Amino acid sequence: MTAGTQVSGEVVTAAPAEPAEPHETRADLKRKDNRAWWLVLPVVVSVAFTAIIPLMTVVNFSVQDVFSPTERVFVGLDWFYEAVRRPENREAFVRTLLFSAQVLLVEIPLGVAIAVAMPRRGFWVSVALVLVALPLLIPWNVVGTIWQIFARADIGLGGWTVNNVLGIGFNYTLDSTDAWITILVMDVWHWTPLVALLAYAGLRSIPEPYFQAAQIDGASGWATFRHIQLPRLRGVLTIAILLRFMDSFMIYTEPFVVTGGGPGNATSFLSILLSKIAVGQFDVGPAGAFSLIYFLIVQVLCYVFFTVLTRSGR
Amino acid sequence: MLEWMVWTLPTALVFIGLAVLLVVMAVWARISPPVARRGFLRIETDRGDRLYIGLISAAVVLAGWMAVTDLSMWLALGCAVLVVVVIGIWG
Numbered sequence: 411m412t413a414g415t416q417v418s419g420e421v422v423t424a425a426p427a428e429p430a431e432p433h434e435t436r437a438d439l440k441r442k443d444n445r446a447w448w449l450v451l452p453v454v455v456s457v458a459f460t461a462i463i464p465l466m467t468v469v470n471f472s473v474q475d476v477f478s479p480t481e482r483v484f485v486g487l488d489w490f491y492e493a494v495r496r497p498e499n500r501e502a503f504v505r506t507l508l509f510s511a512q513v514l515l516v517e518i519p520l521g522v523a524i525a526v527a528m529p530r531r532g533f534w535v536s537v538a539l540v541l542v543a544l545p546l547l548i549p550w551n552v553v554g555t556i557w558q559i560f561a562r563a564d565i566g567l568g569g570w571t572v573n574n575v576l577g578i579g580f581n582y583t584l585d586s587t588d589a590w591i592t593i594l595v596m597d598v599w600h601w602t603p604l605v606a607l608l609a610y611a612g613l614r615s616i617p618e619p620y621f622q623a624a625q626i627d628g629a630s631g632w633a634t635f636r637h638i639q640l641p642r643l644r645g646v647l648t649i650a651i652l653l654r655f656m657d658s659f660m661i662y663t664e665p666f667v668v669t670g671g672g673p674g675n676a677t678s679f680l681s682i683l684l685s686k687i688a689v690g691q692f693d694v695g696p697a698g699a700f701s702l703i704y705f706l707i708v709q710v711l712c713y714v715f716f717t718v719l720t721r722s723g724r
Numbered sequence: 725m726l727e728w729m730v731w732t733l734p735t736a737l738v739f740i741g742l743a744v745l746l747v748v749m750a751v752w753a754r755i756s757p758p759v760a761r762r763g764f765l766r767i768e769t770d771r772g773d774r775l776y777i778g779l780i781s782a783a784v785v786l787a788g789w790m791a792v793t794d795l796s797m798w799l800a801l802g803c804a805v806l807v808v809v810v811i812g813i814w815g
Contacts, residue, residue, distance in 0.1 A: 463729070466729065466735075467728070467730070469735050469738070469739075470729055470731055470732060470735050474730060476730055479727045479730060480727075484734075490787070491790050494791040495790070495791060703787055706780070706783050706784065706787060709780060713777075713780065717767060721767050
């Protein structure tokens, strides 16, 4: 379509002074000059180069047994059947989902609690911010290494304390529950600060008169939190939940460093299993089908989360 | 040049289909701009949203089918297309 018709279209929509309704404004927008969309082109090109073309290749891998670019056999949906039916994969899926659920259940309330408890003004604001943000500055594999040593029963401060001071037998290299707890506590330590910082930013954006009004009404601390602070946190908590869900559902580095997926399969999350298939055994076909299913699950869950969280308020 | 991408005819057809679908939706939006409304999904969607939800749901149907039953995948494909159509029209 030429620029001329676009401009005339704009004139036509501008002319009738209809009462503005939400549906119509959106349709009007679509009729306006859309040429600015061309500015998105560089992003489209770079995403195509870095994401879409590699993803297409993964799709191609997923229906073939590939030995080399010239030696390959079409196998149809075999790898997909394997991906969704192999008990090992199903167990890893349940495990990862459980882990993500636990991460969200612990980190979101804890992060909000920390944010509420943090000072609102004065010298201690900076101190609190730096202390809270510290774990976020550490690279994933270093976090893994820190906890790998920290949780050890023989030379790790944490593991030693639990064993010898608290008198609880704890060994994450032998006991699957201990390994799980180690990974979970490590994730909470590493990522609760993100939730806390997001929630803190959300809290700081609430205008002071809201609190003054609450004070005048004699609202309790809990009522103030429930009816003023929490509703105002909807936006940042949406982002926090999405980020924490996706990151924990795709967690790789830390369990790889700390437990390597063990003991047994106790901490073999989907990503660890996937990299074992793709990089360890170099089975690109099964790995391709596996990653597409993995991708689908992430897509569905994120879309549902996003829709529920952003549209439930309307 | 594209040898490393190990193309097969079926996957090429799928991606050509997706590309055609995108172009058709863009042209359709040009001819008659989509209108957001509420259907049985209970959220406000326009036809692009419904197409996305439909395609994702279709993929879930196909993957779920493989996970639970040995029945023919052509049957699954039929169900998946049905899902896309139903969500597209009444979603």
